[in-house]
Amino acid sequence: MEEVGRVAVVYIINEALIYDAQAHLLHYMCDDKTVTLPIPASNCFKILLDNHGEIISQETLLTRVWNARGMNVNANTLHQNISLLRKALSQIENGRSVIKTIPKRGFTIPTDVTIQKKIQDEESDPPGNEMAEVAAPPGVMTAAPVEKRLFLRRNGIRVFIAAGMLLLPLVVALWHIITPPRNYFSAYIEINDSEGCKVFVNNIPDDSVILQSLIKRSAVDCGARRWVYITGNHVADYPSFIACRNQPGTGLSPGCQSFYFFY
C-alpha cells in the first residue's frame, strides 16, 4: 500500500518570509521568529498570494473568506484583517508594500513582490529504507529469513494501518457518546449581581448601569435569582439578553427567555 503524507503549501515572500497556508503561520527568516495569523487574515492572504498580480475585490474576499463560512461581516472587518496582515508583514523589508490597496477596486500583491510557492509532500519512509534496515547486518542472515521478516513487517504495517482506519470511526462514535457538549455560556464572565440577578457577559462593559436598566425594563424577577447572559458583540442594531431560571448545563431545566429591546 502506498502511503501519501500530508501536503503542505508554503509561500516564500521576498525571500524573507515563509507563509504556511495550512497552519496559518508566518516565519521570519531573519530572526527565526514565527507568528500565528488569525484565520480570516490568513485566508485573505492566501487568496491574494494565489492571485499574485491580480486585483481582488473586497466583495470577493468577503464572499470567499466569511460568507462561505456562514458569516456576514462588513467591510470594516475585512480592513481590520488586512491591517493585521500588513502589521505582520511590516517586520520584513518593504513589508508594508506587499499588500497594496487599489482605491475603489480592491487589493493586490504587486508583481514586484517575489513569491515562490512550494508544495511539500511529507511522505513516510520509502520502502527502500525499510529493506536497508532489515538487511543491515550482511552475511548474518540468509535470504529466506530476511524475506520472511520483511513480509511479516510489511504485513504488520498493513494490518496496523487498516486497523487504525477501521478503529477511527469507532473512536469518533465513542467520543461522540462520552463527550458532553460544551456549555455555550461557560465562556461568559460573571459581573456584579444586579438586584439578585446573576449577570454574565462575554465582554466586560464600560458602563454596567446600561445593563442594569435593560434588566429592569425586561421585568425579569431578579428576586427569584435569575441567571442573565448578556452578549456584547451585537450584530443586530438592538440590545438583547437571555435570562434563565436555572444555570444552563447543570442538569436542571434552564427555563430561559430571550429579551430584545427596540428603541
Added chain:
Amino acid sequence: MLNINVNINYAIAFISLMILMLSLYLVSYFRSESEAITCDARLSIIDNARTLNFRMNISFDNGDGFITLMAKDSASDAVLRLRKTFHYQLKKNDVMVLSNDASVMNFSSAEAFSTFKRYLPAFFFTTRSDMKMLTRVIKSSDDLLVFMIVDTPLFVCERR
C-alpha cells in the same frame, strides 16, 4: 506456517469488518438521534410600552422541520398563531440553512398582522419557496440549543 498466516489474515479481516459495521451503526445511530430534535423557546420583544411575547416550538428531523409560533402583543392583545414547515441543511460550523416550505397563519386582525410582521424576519411570513434563512444552532448541553446569528445568541431552545 502458511496456513496459520492465512487463518490470522482471515481473523483480522473478520474482526475488522465487525468493527467497521459496529462503527457505522453507532455513527449513524447517534447522528440520527442528534438530528431529531424538538424544543421550546420563549422570547420577548420590548418596544417602549409594548411587549410582544413569543412562544415557539421547533422540530428538526433529518432535513425537515416545523415551527409553531404563538405571539401576543401586550398593547393591543392581538394574537398571532403561525405554523411553518421548512427544509433545512446543516453546513459547517453549526450553520443551518432553512428553506421555506409552507405557512399556516392565524391572526386576530389585519393590524395585528402588520404589527408582528414589523418585528419578525420576513422568512416567517413569506410564501416564496426560494426564501432562505441562515442561523447557527449550537448544542450547549443535552437539553439546550442556542440559536445564533454569526456570534450573537438569538434565543435558546430547550429540548423536551
